[in-house]
Amino acid sequence: MPADAEAFSTLEATSRTFVLPIMQLDGDLRDAVAAYYLSTRAIDQIEDHPTLTPGAKVELLRAVGRTLQTRFDETSFDPIFQAHHEHLEPVTVQLGRWMTRVPPTTIAPQLWDAVSAMADRMAYWVERDFHISTEADLDHYTYAVAGSVGLGLSNLWQWHAGIATERNDAIAYGRGLQAVHMLWGRDADLARGVDFFPDGWTSAEMRDYAQRNLNQATNYLNGIPKGPIWNFSHLLWDIIAATLDAATRDEATLTRPHITALAERYST
Numbered sequence: 001m002p003a004d005a006e007a008f009s010t011l012e013a014t015s016r017t018f019v020l021p022i023m024q025l026d027g028d029l030r031d032a033v034a035a036y037y038l039s040t041r042a043i044d045q046i047e048d049h050p051t052l053t054p055g056a057k058v059e060l061l062r063a064v065g066r067t068l069q070t071r072f073d074e075t076s077f078d079p080i081f082q083a084h085h086e087h088l089e090p091v092t093v094q095l096g097r098w099m100t101r102v103p104p105t106t107i108a109p110q111l112w113d114a115v116s117a118m119a120d121r122m123a124y125w126v127e128r129d130f131h132i133s134t135e136a137d138l139d140h141y142t143y144a145v146a147g148s149v150g151l152g153l154s155n156l157w158q159w160h161a162g163i164a165t166e167r168n169d170a171i172a173y174g175r176g177l178q179a180v181h182m183l184w185g186r187d188a189d190l191a192r193g194v195d196f197f198p199d200g201w202t203s204a205e206m207r208d209y210a211q212r213n214l215n216q217a218t219n220y221l222n223g224i225p226k227g228p229i230w231n232f233s234h235l236l237w238d239i240i241a242a243t244l245d246a247a248t249r250d251e252a253t254l255t256r257p258h259i260t261a262l263a264e265r266y267s268t
Contacts, residue, residue: 150174176213
């Protein structure tokens with residue numbers, strides 16, 4: 001498990017998709033990916049919060065982005081979250097912990113930069129009221145919140161193991177993941193007044209978009225040699241592909257036991 005026990009327990013509590021792939025990793029790399037996931041999840045919970053006003057979301061996200069560009073410490077985010085503390089998820093209010101205690105010091109600044117940029121991009125989309133009219137808009141949004149994560153993971157593989165992946169295919173990996181989550185969360189998103197589908201798109205077009213990106217992502221996967229990083233990347237792809245298959249057949253999303261069964265294929 002990650003060196004920080006609180007990080008591991010929060011991973012288990014907040015992640016259906018990522019926790020078991022992260023457990024395929026070890027040592028510094030596992031801590032770095034855990035910190036990256038928890039920090040992006042922290043700001044994602046602000047972006048998707050059901051009761052915060054758009055103005056409050058933008059203010060919080062911009063403040064997080066600015067703070068990550070300063071000489072911050074674990075407590076630097078407390079004043080940012082204070083006014084909304086009772087409404088925010090634990091994963092969010094502990095952002096300072098994820099950014100300071102969990103990642104190895106040799107890679108932490110790169111994670112700070114990635115999360116800061118994502119917070120600013122999220123604020124932009126909140127200000128736009130998530131208005132997506134075209135596939136180009138969809139590409140823009142899915143890059144902001146997920147394609148960039150594919151790039152971030154590629155940078156971690158390079159840092160830890162010297163593995164060079166094709167960055168465009170890494171972006172497709174993230175975009176495919178996000179598109180599947182959009183299909184899976186379609187009803188909940190519409191219930192909170194957010195429509196991520198371009199004008200005129202049905203679930204069929206979004207499934208095609210997801211599949212095209214996942215197909216391109218196989219080039220990214222093929223560039224990773226066997227080992228823990230291969231296990232992480234392929235297990236996550238398997239989970240997303242299985243979720244897409246379930247959505248195509250209008251079935252409920254994958255359960256934790258189903259995901260555990262997929263993970264057992266990668267047990268060493």
